[in-house]
Amino acid sequence: MNLVADFLCLLACLTLVTCDRVYVHPFNLFSFNESDCEKLEKLVQEGKTVVPVSIESQTTPEYEGGMNDNELEAPSLSTWGEKERSYLSDLVYVLGMRFYSALQEAQRGQNVLLSPTSLYSSLVSFYLGASNQTALDLQSLLGFVPPSGNPDCTSTAVGSNFLSSLRTIERLVKSGDEELLFSKTLSLFCAPGIALFQLFMEHLLPSADAFNARAVDFANPGEAVKQINAFVEAKGEGQSEALLADMDPSAQLLFAVDTRLAANVKQAFLLKEPQEFWVDSDTKVLVPMLSITGTFRYQTDASGAFSAVEVPLSRTALLVLLQPVGGSDLEHLESQESLQTSAWLQHLAPREIKLKLPALTLEDSSDLQELLADMKMPALLGKGADFSKISNDSLTVGKVINKAFFKLASDGTDQPEDPAAQKEDGMYLDVTLNRPFLFAVFEKQSRAMLFLGRVVNPLHED
Template identity: 55%
Template sequence: MHNRLSQSRKAPMIMNPRRSLLCFFLCLSPVMCDRVYVHPFHLFSYNKSSCENLVNLMQEEKMFVPVSIESQTIPAYEETLKDKTKLERQSSDIKGDQRLSYLKDLVYVLGMRFYDVLKETLKGENILLSPTTLYRSLLSFYLGASEQTADDLQKFLGFIPPSGDPDCTSKVDGHKVLLTLKTIENLPLSSGAGDLLFSKLSCLFSAPSVRLSESLVNSLAPSSDYFYARAVDFTNPSQAAELIENFVKDKDTSKSKNVLTNIDPSTTLLFLTYIQLKANVKKASQLKELQEFWVDSSTKILVPMMSATGMFPYKRDDNKNYSVIRVPVSENALLVLVQPVNSNDLNQIELELSLYPSSTWLQNLSPRYIKLSLPELTIESTYDLQELLTKMNLSTLLGKNANLNKISDASLAVGKVINKALFKLKNSGAEELLEENGDSLPLEIQLNKPFLLAVYEKNSKAMILLGRVTNPLNGV
């Protein structure tokens, strides 16, 4: 049961007790650097020398007005952004590794708070959620926030300073967090012959004549493969929605579903992020006949499936009543599939998601000779974070009184904050190759009833995607 938070400005500090316990242990875990204890918060906080420069940076802030979304010319600032799309990779030093380890758990905790809301809202339906994209969206607003809004967003992102000192060093440097998050999301476009595609698109739409911070846009742009800042007249909501839809579709080769409805005409800023992850299961072939998939105990449908036989990392946990199998899709991405066993259902597994670390499903897997059958999938989701925050009783977080003066020198009315995700899972297109295992018969596993899936970044073990599949034929 997801937590109902107070609507006060201190609401982001209040968490479900079991999540608070997780954060408590995260903060207490010793982080050693040259044998000197460093509190995890200080891995991302400002130091005193950085604090001295902040006032000067604010005074030197440059602003620009984005070109109209209807413009056919590429603006000069967009050409500049293309040159900034590659951030320096974070070195694999001790501090960098510590930041990755700490941040991936904060990303997971926040993702599960949103997942709790979605599973209550979308009962019995497919769910697809990207914890890293959710975190990046809110972090983007933190970079543009000041005063109480910045404090509330910092706490909501999981960064609670170890002391109550209100000075600059109690604040998190969002650029350090953004760089670490980019390292987590830095899956290559392909690690082989088209076996995985991972792309990120971000758009910042502002009302005409609203000036945006040049430094903020320059900070956000490198975290996406494609970043656009354009002006839109929101006073005509239906036309604004159509213009944005067409703009996004022009950048999106998959030509996916529409993402916008009911834009508030008072909006002066709308933020949209869209990630696509397309993967092929190695050595898998499509089954010639459609196969049965049980949507529930009394309803079955016929769906296209694929099959692969070989050695798979696998475990069956009869205490928690689920099995886990890791499927090869890329050298840099880990896909795990989780299915209930012993007459269990997904509900119980979902209830325990936030009780354990994000990498629980990756632990204690052993090679097993398996014949695996699973559906081919195309799952798409679109969520407005403003609606989800309202359901968490946190509508004020990015509400009309939010102080976002680092985004613009105008008084902003943040409209929708759209997070969109697309996940496609196909077979490799080759004939199925059977890996021999002596005289052993393979364990047959069929994902022919609702299951969970997750995609992890291999090195950090951070969760990039989490999905619930109740009907492989339906998107979200």
Template identity: 50%
Template sequence: ATLNAPQTEDSVSLLCFFLCLSPTVCDRVYVHPFHLFSYNKSSCEELDNLTQEEKMFVPISIESQTIPAYEENLKDKTKLGTQSSDTKRDQRLSYLKDLVHVLGVRFYGALKETLKGENYLLSPTNLYRSLLSIYLGASEQTAADLQNFLGFFPPSGDPDCTSKVDGHKVLLTLKTMDDLFLSSGADDLLSTKLSCLFSAPSVRLSESLVHSLASSADYFYARAVDFTNPSQAAELIESFVKGKDVSRTQNVLTNIDPSTTLLFVTYIQFKGKNNEASQVKELQEFWTDSSTKILVPMMSVTGTFQYKRDDSKNFSVIEVPVSENALLVLVQPINSNDLNKIESELSLDPSSAWLQNLSPRHIKLSLPELTIQSAYDLQELLTNMNLSALLGKKANLTKISDANLTVGKVQYTPSLLRNTFTHVSCSLPLEVTLNKPFLLAVYEKNSKTMVLIGRVTNPLNSF
């Protein structure tokens, strides 16, 4: 068929219009979240070169009083930098926040089975960071298994470098979470992280790996320890940590295997100031179970807080700001419900039911004064989860050392010192008293990242 001139011009114009649209449509192609953290082709080539040039060093003895040269170098090389506030940063935060939540809930479930009836506390963000630290030193199948456990499943089965996650990108995003959480500009909430890598004498460690670990902690030390006398090694480590005056902890290192050549220890401490809360003058009743009560010191604060009472699921939630960017969430059973039922419904879904449908209420809140410390061996928890091979004796950790390593422990110790409240008001409030076992969680306000979660069964048992 033959087209006349006007029809041809219209067709050409329409064709040009769609050609102009084409680049815009192509720019909106879906990007799998995995690729926010994976290596690209160019970084894979750089990675190969870095692996060939890896530098090693031998840490000084834990009993030495000198400051090693490598520790001085760490001060100049430990800054991770910051991510600019852009779309990719926000996407990474949103994706990683969900992975942190899922991993935290999985470990919380393992603790629930291990420590029945006890207080326990864990920090999902810092737990995730500890496992990521091991991932940075892992190779081959161990690295692949840890990557999957951390929630990063490549969208295709292609085994090349681009199917691997760049742990440094993940580490930087975790640091961004920390910065958001602690960016209130005030000292009302303090968080301190101390990490130590203890290796057997003469074991060489990767310089770049140590720099990466140091960049994610407030304090980091690498020292050599003789593990053939486990009790003496534990005493030396405890004395060393206390000497740094960043974590006043009890001796939590037990049952060290004398064949150990590597031990990774992390201490996390959260501390709040009670600017507006007041101590209740007399000791108050706290029911550890339906038939047992104890007398405990309590504190009280009055203010307008987010609150809900869910009579269908039989729990109440109160959300209390503890700093400009941190929220304390307190959950307790109601209507004869018990904590075990609430915990069993703790969802792997990051959009926790705890944070939904809250509304402001004027409340007088009373709760026990709390100092909680917990200590966990991640290897033991993984064994309880039927995942002992992840950090077992056959784990490939050649990016940490060129020696044949035996990981004795990956010790993780979070602690919460005191309660923190900031709001005060004067009108007649709803009275809410936490006088029986309850759950607590701390979230970053904007992203709703779960930073801390724990159970309080007996406020008098701090450890």
């Protein structure tokens, strides 16, 4: 079957997903038994709670502690079969593309960056705290139907398995070469005096490199925004920009995830002079450009509308670049081929390539509440949602922020003699990304999509 047919088939699948299509694949990710349910039910009935300390506290509370990655066993997907890996990565991919489509409309003509794994795990976190219809609605959006049985046990057991599996994927990326740095920070902010269930907190604690839970007086939104931004900046040692611009004073819970990846590409060198990058047919800018020559997996689609090249970032992460060719434009690519997994990872074949692409520093932030509203699901995490497994208090969830940061740079390699000049003409294929393009970063084993981005102007960080 050719690529065009593949694209049409998957577009039909995505259309079905938009209409609340769900998958039925109870693999190991769903494995739990009645004894597990009994243990979970007992913990829920005990109802131990934690009241987060004030954001102004200078001490680290005990509930924010726990094992770091150095104390954990080496991450492994060896217990997963190929179907399990493919299943989870497909769920992440499909939902990530739905969110990308919403951002694409909201940020036309701008750079876009998001982390599909982070967005998915954020929703799984709320699934862990959800009950009744809210749990069922989140389950549908996440794309799976777990085994029948006690629904409270199901959301807790299945949700914790999914969260653990996603974290294993992220830790695999962290275990790669030193040239790649990956980190994830999860922060919860709640109104003073709100008691959060300890079981919920314990599920979230290992899902990120750093976990923070603090109390903030949301009734004074201006001061709350200042306090939260200062807290996040201090915890991130100045790496992260302001988290919030405003907030709803009626909110009682704010959820924020900051996912960051910086890669120094092996054997890539920075060209001595900035190169032209065409933002559109009439506008060009001069940007720092990287060059790397080697054997990379590559394809041009059957219709000649786009090309894709896969570049290893480390032993554990792959960068895939999609750019329009043959007179096609990015908007056409986004509306069709970019929605297809085959465009990213299938039909690629080794090719000797001389690749030039911009050095990148991108940072973007999205609010899941806004994205869900754009997707016609404003009530999913809204005021009527049931999160009785997060707290006995009837919580109003405010913003659910997902920040993503991606940096692509040289590993410091000096510019070598042109290796292409040492070979016969035509031995190397020249691929230059000098106009708007798409990119994605995948974890190598699971093929889970960690980052997805659109580059319209490399000089703009967001």
